[in-house]
Amino acid sequence: MAPINDDAPNTGYALLGFFIPIVGLILYFVEKSRKPMKAMSALKGAATGFILSFVGMFLVIVLLSILGNRVRNPSYRPPNPNQISPASP
Numbered sequence: 714m715a716p717i718n719d720d721a722p723n724t725g726y727a728l729l730g731f732f733i734p735i736v737g738l739i740l741y742f743v744e745k746s747r748k749p750m751k752a753m754s755a756l757k758g759a760a761t762g763f764i765l766s767f768v769g770m771f772l773v774i775v776l777l778s779i780l781g782n783r784v785r786n787p788s789y790r791p792p793n794p795n796q797i798s799p800a801s802p
Contacts (some may be wrong), residue, residue: 723755726740728738728758729758732762751777
């Protein structure tokens with residue numbers, strides 16, 4: 714009887730690597746010689762998770778700095794919703 718080759722891309726490995734990237738990296742290095750396709754799924758998930766984490770952190774930092782600057786700026790006045798702007802001729 715021939716051994717069963719169950720090496721195929723695995724969504725579970727990819728999701729685990731995405732949500733916990735360090736586990737995906739460890740899984741890749743542990744499984745890369747025995748099951749390279751499953752290991753590659755874990756690596757792709759981990760890479761995607763790392764990249765999206767850094768992009769998200771960058772966006773949060775930018776948004777917080779913009780909002781912080783608006784709050785600290787004493788000349789900033791929020792628009793008055795009750796004031797009607799004059800119509801242009």
